[in-house]
Amino acid sequence: MEERFFFASGFSVPLTIVKSDGGYTYDTSDFAAIKQRIFEEKADWIIYVVDSGQSLHLETVFGAAKDLEWYKVEEKRIEHVGFGVVLGEDKKKFKTRSGKTVRLNDLLDEGIKRSEDKLVEKGRQNVLTQEEFNAAKEAVAYGCIKYADLSHTRQNDYVFSFDRVCF
Structure with missing residues (x-):
């Protein structure tokens, strides 16, 4: 099978729509998602709250959707709010696909344990x-976790x- 790409205007990196083995990528799913949000959900304003490391990828997806005339910037807002x-x-990025992140339930449970102590x-x-x-103990735990999350830019x-978040 032949790999299929889409080059959005103004971007040197293509979106890979179909891989050579017939598989799909994040490009494929994000491209399908924006189309679904525009045409099926009839969204006027789409906000992607995703880490800043995804800026180029999302801008390429938005650019491709504009090139295909799926939307006009005068009529719809599609934005990336990065964090x-x-x-x-170890200063390495948490990667959700690796399964080595801290689950919210575990964070909340640890916060309650530490606040009780x-x-x-x-x-x-x-x-x-x-x-x-x-x-x-719940008020203290959840308050500390919220403060830790909101106290940085x-x-x-x-x-x-855990020490920074839960005391």
Whole structure:
């Protein structure tokens, strides 16, 4: 099978639509997704919230969709809102496909465990009812996690650490 590419105007890197083995790529799925959002969902404004490392890829997909006259910039907004890359303590990018990332449930569970330990250390279990103690440990954990996430500039990369996020 012959590989199929699409060169969007103004971009030197093509989108690979079909690989030589007949398989598909992120280019294929992202290209299909933008078409579906424009034609089936009739979206007027599409916002891609994806790490900044994907900027060129997304701009190429947007450019190809414009070249094919799937949309006009005067009529529809299609934007990339980039954010920094989450790095492991080894300073390497977390890659979701490798399975070596921290799952949200695990982060929340660790936050609750650490907040409970801190509350016990301060003797709060002696002055709060069990219901109040449970509410306090969740409030402290989730508050710390939210603060850690919101306390850095969105576009900057950051190193993930349970110690930074959960106290």
